[in-house]
Amino acid sequence: MAELPLAPVKRIIKLSGAERVSEDAVESLRDAIEEFAEDLAASARAYARHAGRKTVKKEDVKAAR
């Protein structure tokens, strides 16, 4: 966990139109999207393996979405 940096996550919240955002809200959103990313990555990897490849390709991410 906690691969993604907080600064860009805070920018995404600000870009949504929020005037202010608490630090623990930024951390909570970071955790949520990290979890989503992990699930999607695991699914993409499964698609790559199913296709007999060791390389995860764009088509695997597309299939996983």
Added chain:
Amino acid sequence: MAELPLAPVKRIIKLSGAERVSEDAVESLRDAIEEFAEDLAASARAYARHAGRKTVKKEDVKAAR
């Protein structure tokens, strides 16, 4: 779009067990999680506004999840 850096996204894919990952797969996953983050941020902001606040708090992100 494209607030999130690619390097941590690539690490998340590698941590899922992928031996190799193409660059466009990393970009595709980054786009997917950025879209997810934007949707979640917009929903959290709506919850904050509904509660009469200008500050997005952790409880808003929790409600949005």
